[in-house]
Amino acid sequence: MEQQLKEWMEQLTLEEKAALTVGGDFWHTRSIERLGIPSISLNDGPHGIRKPKAGTDVGFDSLPATCFPTASALASSWSVELLESVGQAIGDECLALDVQVLLGPGVNIKRSPRGGRNFEYYSEDPVLAGEMGAAFVRGVQSRGIGTSLKHFACNNQEHERMTISSEVDERTLREIYLTAFERVIKQSQPMTVMAAYNKVNGIYATEHRELLEQVLREEWGFTGFVVSDWGAVNDKAASLRAGMDLQMPGRDEETVQRLADMVRNGEFPETVLNQSVERILRIVLATMRNRKPGASFDAEAHHAVARQVAAECFVLLKNEGGLLPLQPDKLRSVSVIGQFAKQPRYQGSGSSQIEPTRVDTAIEQLKKSLGDQVTVSYADGYPGEDRVDEELLNEAAQQAAEADVAVIFAGLPPSFESEGFDRRNIDMPASHNRLIEEVCRVQPNTVVVLSNGSAVAMPWIQGPKAVLEGWLGGQASGAAAADVLLGAVNPSGKLSETFPMRLEDAPDFLNFPGEEGKVRYGEGLYVGYRYYDKKRIEPLFPFGYGLSYTTFELTGMDVNRHHMTDRDTLEVKVCVRNTGARPGSEVVQLYVQDTESRMARPIKELKAFAKVSLQPGEEKEVTLVLQARDFAYYDSERSTWCVESGEFVILAGTSSADLPLRASVMMESTQKVQARFHAMSLFKDVLKRYTAAEALQMLADPSTGGGAPAGLYKDEFLITFMMDMPIGKIAKMMGNIQSEQAIADWISKLNGEA
Ligand code: BGC
Numbered sequence: 001m002e003q004q005l006k007e008w009m010e011q012l013t014l015e016e017k018a019a020l021t022v023g024g025d026f027w028h029t030r031s032i033e034r035l036g037i038p039s040i041s042l043n044d045g046p047h048g049i050r051k052p053k054a055g056t057d058v059g060f061d062s063l064p065a066t067c068f069p070t071a072s073a074l075a076s077s078w079s080v081e082l083l084e085s086v087g088q089a090i091g092d093e094c095l096a097l098d099v100q101v102l103l104g105p106g107v108n109i110k111r112s113p114r115g116g117r118n119f120e121y122y123s124e125d126p127v128l129a130g131e132m133g134a135a136f137v138r139g140v141q142s143r144g145i146g147t148s149l150k151h152f153a154c155n156n157q158e159h160e161r162m163t164i165s166s167e168v169d170e171r172t173l174r175e176i177y178l179t180a181f182e183r184v185i186k187q188s189q190p191m192t193v194m195a196a197y198n199k200v201n202g203i204y205a206t207e208h209r210e211l212l213e214q215v216l217r218e219e220w221g222f223t224g225f226v227v228s229d230w231g232a233v234n235d236k237a238a239s240l241r242a243g244m245d246l247q248m249p250g251r252d253e254e255t256v257q258r259l260a261d262m263v264r265n266g267e268f269p270e271t272v273l274n275q276s277v278e279r280i281l282r283i284v285l286a287t288m289r290n291r292k293p294g295a296s297f298d299a300e301a302h303h304a305v306a307r308q309v310a311a312e313c314f315v316l317l318k319n320e321g322g323l324l325p326l327q328p329d330k331l332r333s334v335s336v337i338g339q340f341a342k343q344p345r346y347q348g349s350g351s352s353q354i355e356p357t358r359v360d361t362a363i364e365q366l367k368k369s370l371g372d373q374v375t376v377s378y379a380d381g382y383p384g385e386d387r388v389d390e391e392l393l394n395e396a397a398q399q400a401a402e403a404d405v406a407v408i409f410a411g412l413p414p415s416f417e418s419e420g421f422d423r424r425n426i427d428m429p430a431s432h433n434r435l436i437e438e439v440c441r442v443q444p445n446t447v448v449v450l451s452n453g454s455a456v457a458m459p460w461i462q463g464p465k466a467v468l469e470g471w472l473g474g475q476a477s478g479a480a481a482a483d484v485l486l487g488a489v490n491p492s493g494k495l496s497e498t499f500p501m502r503l504e505d506a507p508d509f510l511n512f513p514g515e516e517g518k519v520r521y522g523e524g525l526y527v528g529y530r531y532y533d534k535k536r537i538e539p540l541f542p543f544g545y546g547l548s549y550t551t552f553e554l555t556g557m558d559v560n561r562h563h564m565t566d567r568d569t570l571e572v573k574v575c576v577r578n579t580g581a582r583p584g585s586e587v588v589q590l591y592v593q594d595t596e597s598r599m600a601r602p603i604k605e606l607k608a609f610a611k612v613s614l615q616p617g618e619e620k621e622v623t624l625v626l627q628a629r630d631f632a633y634y635d636s637e638r639s640t641w642c643v644e645s646g647e648f649v650i651l652a653g654t655s656s657a658d659l660p661l662r663a664s665v666m667m668e669s670t671q672k673v674q675a676r677f678h679a680m681s682l683f684k685d686v687l688k689r690y691t692a693a694e695a696l697q698m699l700a701d702p703s704t705g706g707g708a709p710a711g712l713y714k715d716e717f718l719i720t721f722m723m724d725m726p727i728g729k730i731a732k733m734m735g736n737i738q739s740e741q742a743i744a745d746w747i748s749k750l751n752g753e754a
Contacts, residue, residue, distance in 0.1 A: 001285050008281060009274065011035055017270075017277045018259040021240065023250025026057045026230075029284060030250070040284050042148065042192075042227065042248070043097075046071060046104020046120065046136070047347065047474065048090060048354040051097045060353055065093050066302040066475065067347050067356040071106060071132070072453055073313040073471030075122035075496035076546070078587045079611045080135040082312055087139020089297075089305050094145040096297040100287035101146035101192055104352075107133040107180040108155050110454070110497050111527055112508040116158035116422040119348040119453020119472050123496040124528025124543065126176055127606050130183025137188035144290025146191030146283055149184050151229055153177055153211055154521075155196035158422045159513035162232070165199035168521040170636035173200075176527050182220050191224040191283050195244050197232045204239075206232045212243035225279040230351075237268050245276035299357040303476055307360070308489075310473035310480035315493035316547040320465040323445055325487025325549055326405060333375040335400045336363050337439060338409035338432075339382060345411060345451040346477045350419025356475035362409060362449070365482035377403060381439075382431035386413065389431065393438050401442040407485065408436055408464070411451035422513055426457045426503050436460040449481050455499040458540060469493070487549060492585035492611070494546040494655065498528050501540045507531035529656045530602035542657035544589050544606070550580030550616065554588065557652055557661035565668050566628035566643040574622050574652050574661060578614035585613045586654060588622045592630055593649040598688065599633050604651055604659075626650070631667060637675060645669045677750045679728030679743065686727060686750060692719045698749040699735045701742035708735040 012020075016032050024030035024039050031039035044050040049065040052058075068074070068086050077083070094102055106117070110124045122129040137147045154166035154177050168177060184190060193216060196205040205211065206228050216222045225245040233239050233247040236255045247255070262268035316324070326334070341363040347353060367376050379396040383389045400406035410432040417423055427433070440446050440463030447466040450456070451473070461467070468491065470481055483489040500506050507530075511522035526534050529543040553576070560571040574588050588611075591604040608624040628643050635642040645668050653659035677686060686695050693713040700707040712718055712734060722730055731737045731746060748754040 001282070004285060005278060005281055008035055008037060009278065012277070014263055014270070015256065015260045017273055018256045018263070020277050020280055021246055021259070021273065022252050022256050023246065023248045025251055026249040027052065028250070029246065029280065037281070038284065038288050040100035040287055041098060042101040042103055043099045044103045044351045044354070045148070046102070046106060046352060047074070048356075049093050049097055049099055049102065050352070050354045051099055060355065062355040063097055064299070064355050064357045065097065066299065066306050067354050068306050069310050069313050069474040069477065070119045070348055070352070070453055070472040071122045072119050072496060073310070073473050075128060075132045076315050076469070076471060076493040077309070077312045077611075078128070078494050078496070078609055079312065080131055082309060083132050083135035084139040085305070086309055087136040088142055089302050091140040091143030091145045093297045093302070094140070095143055095292045095295040098291070099145065100291070101148055101283070102140055103148045103194065104150065105133045105136045105147065106150050107184060108151055109177055109180065109527060111156040111521065112422075112512045113426050113455040113497070113500060113503070113506050114423040114512060115156055115454065116417055117348070117350070117419050118497070119417060120352055120419070122180075124498060125496075125606050126179035127183070128496055128609070129180035133180060133184040134187035137184055137190045141188065141191065144287065146224070146287050148192040148194045148227060149181060149190040150194035151196035151205075152181055152193050152216070153196060153205060154200045155198050155205070157513050157519065158420055160517065162197040163199070163517060164514060165202050165518045166521065167201055167518050169524060171634045172521060172524045174634035174636075175525055178215065185216065185220045185222050189223065191286070193222060193224065193226050195226050195228050195232060197229050204232070204234055206244045207235060207238040207242045209242040217243065225276070225283055237262060240268075240272055240276055245279050303358060306474050307476035307479050307483070310470075310477045311483045311489040313471055313473060313493050314480065314484045314491045315469040315495055316491040316549075317467040317469055317541055318461070318464070319547055323405075323465040324447060324468070324485060326485055328370050328374050328486065331370070331374050331404050333377065333403040334366065334370060335377045335379070335403035335406045335443070336366060336409070337379050337381040337396045337400060337406060338435065339380050339384065340409035340411060340451050341378065341478075344478045345414065345472060346474050347472050348418060348453050349414050352419070359475045360477070360479035362478040362481045365479040366407070366485070369482050369486050369488070381408065381435045382429070386415065386429045387431060388434050393435060396435060397438045397442050400439045400446070403443070405445045405447065406439050406443040407447045407449060408439055409449050409451065410436060412453065412456065417453050423454070426455055426500065426506075428452070428456050433460055436463060440464055447485065449485070451477070455497055457500070457502060461540065469495070487582075490549045490582055490584040491546065492548060492587070494544050494587050495541055496543070498532055498539045498543045499541040500532075501538065505532070505537050505539070525602055530605065533603040533656075542655055544587070545655040545657065548580075548584045548586065550578055550582040550584040552584070552586040552614070552654065553577045553579045554653060554661055557663055559650065559663045559665060562664065563666045563668065565670050566631070567670060570626040570650070570665060572624045572626065572650055572652065572663070574624070575619055576612050576614065576622060577619040578616050581616050583613070583615050585611055587611045588624070589653060589656070589659075590624050590626070591651040591656065591659060592626065593651060594631070594644070595647045595649055597633070597644055597646070601633060604656075606656070643667060643669045643671055677727065677747050679747065680726040682723070683725050683727055683730055684723040687723070690750070695750065696735070699731055699737065699746045701737045701739055703739065703742070706735060706737045706742070
């Protein structure tokens with residue numbers, strides 16, 4: 001490969017090289033026919049393939065492909081195996097549709113429940129998002145197909161997405177917004193990364209050298225090429241200089257010519273251009289080698305996979321009196337209500353919207369699975385548009401009252417969440433909310449099945465006995481809903497995002513969507529459950545929460561050491577037992593809590609998890625491993641991850657709000673975490689290392705005999721008063737030392753150097 005690359009590089013003209021860094025058309029890189037350099041096809045992504053039919057460019061007239069559940073659904077499975085298998089299936093379809101790079105997955109953090117594109121992202125938590133993304137990339141790339149990890153970075157809202165600057169402090173950037181990208185790069189090495197539209201702290205992501213070169217390549221070891229989001233390049237030369245290789249979409253001949261002229265005039269270094277061309281051609285070579293002309297995929301088999309996957313993403317939010325699963329032999333009639341039962345909402349709008357190979361509906365599958373003995377009635381309940389229709393409500397309530405059970409299909413219509421714009425609030429349409437209220441008034445056995453891509457408020461939550469969150473579950477979500485409702489599948493999903501009680505409780509509430517071209521990430525590290533924990537705000541449903549038709553018990557937490565250093569790994573063992581009567585799966589979640597720190601830290605943070613399947617009565621032991629990084633915070637002063645000595649508590653359980661098992665570990669850090677003192681260091685920081693007496697006794701000026709008066713060490717009020725004073729000023733004002741040398745000597749002593 002390197003030989004071929006070398007030959008091409010020697011023969012390419014300047015114009016050809018420049019052209020290779022700009023797409024050939026909307027979805028392809030350029031081919032250079034005289035050298036036999038082929039073009040490759042990059043297509044959306046992420047939960048299926050959107051490959052336009054021949055002759056079409058923009059729009060949604062695409063070749064049929066299997067529509068799998070979108071990211072928020074997939075992440076609710078908490079199953080890396082599942083994500084990998086979805087990736088493999090999509091990879092196979094890429095081979096069949098002659099796609100070389102799939103534009104996904106998106107691992108941006110759900111900073112706000114209003115983010116219009118939340119359905120396309122995995123989670124509010126970087127570890128969950130990173131693990132899901134890494135597994136998905138592994139799956140797709142196992143087929144020789146490239147992925148594009150997007151949108152790098154801080155693309156967390158749609159409002160002014162092409163111009164907004166995400167203003168985020170370094171520590172938050174590292175701990176929350178970059179971590180998921182880092183995990184995917186380090187674990188799965190995606191072939192490409194997509195640079196986002198927005199600015200990060202004032203610099204366009206496509207021109208952000210620090211992010212693209214320093215962090216992505218030098219620190220994390222990314223070896224592929226960086227592609228711009230479609231239309232995200234604003235200054236071609238600046239973006240190339242920053243390490244952004246391929247501009248998409250293409251057909252920008254003016255830019256190509258200008259770039260070639262700049263190189264010729266010595267205004268742009270050819271070496272930089274060469275580097276980008278090489279990176280692009282390496283992936284062209286790698287993916288072309290894997291091409292499988294004539295390949296096809298088994299649409300029926302993939303549909304079956306999509307059904308099984310969708311069912312595994314369902315989260316059972318409520319199940320009073322064990323109403324679910326429904327038992328056909330004990331039922332005479334079921335009233336199915338809501339247009340979504342007939343016209344399911346199963347994917348989001350925008351670039352990820354694909355043409356499914358077929359679509360299942362819940363009503364059809366329920367009728368089939370319930371059999372002839374059970375009467376199934378249907379009522380629309382709400383109209384297509386966002387309007388309360390009293391007639392439809394009355395009809396639905398009447399039908400519901402006459403049946404043994406009512407199952408309502410409700411959620412968010414496409415106009416409520418999409419790429420391109422954010423949500424105004426977290427409400428479902430009034431027509432859906434009213435429907436649930438009216439039906440619950442007349443039918444005590446009501447089940448609500450939700451289709452939505454992100455958290456919604458549920459003012460009616462007391463009404464129905466059972467609630468199932470089905471997300472945007474892909475083309476087979478209707479059949480999967482029937483599978484879960486009737487117990488063919490035992491739900492095992494866990495929320496991948498917190499559901500707030502009300503919009504005002506959300507972490508971003510005061511800082512969204514920004515103003516004057518900037519959005520300040522004012523909540524800092526406290527995104528998702530980190531915020532609700534710290535503020536002690538009870539959410540509607542917490543992160544990691546989800547019920548099952550069986551019950552589980554977690555016992556016997558064991559750690560392999562109670563004292564460790566940051567060079568050790570910590571093995572945590574937990575036993576899970578299925579204590580109910582049905583087979584089922586449970587997710588063991590491990591959170592780390594730093595009990596005392598020099599920094600503000602979240603109450604707890606998810607660091608590891610595992611999903612286990614168990615037969616009734618069966619018990620399994622799960623081992624999870626923690627490393628130094630799982631205890632660290634990002635020290636932005638020293639630009640490094642930092643583990644502090646002291647106690648850490650390991651919490652295990654089945655939801656962020658239910659962590660019954662705990663173990664304590666004493667960490668002895670081998671890192672020199674001590675900052676060096678300087679004249680502007682604060683006295684309170686010196687007091688973390690020395691007593692006041694120790695510190696002040698070191699202060700002396702031999703030439704004048706000056707120093708802190710002995711009484712000062714003992715005066716608690718004065719010590720408290722001095723806490724926030726820089727030590728250089730203390731020396732001058734309280735110690736009466738005017739010689740710069742004497743102050744420097746004192747600071748050296750405090751630093752242990754003299
Ligand atoms: C989206 C990307 C997508 C690209 C190509 C952009 O508008 O932000 O996620 O991959 O279009 O369709």
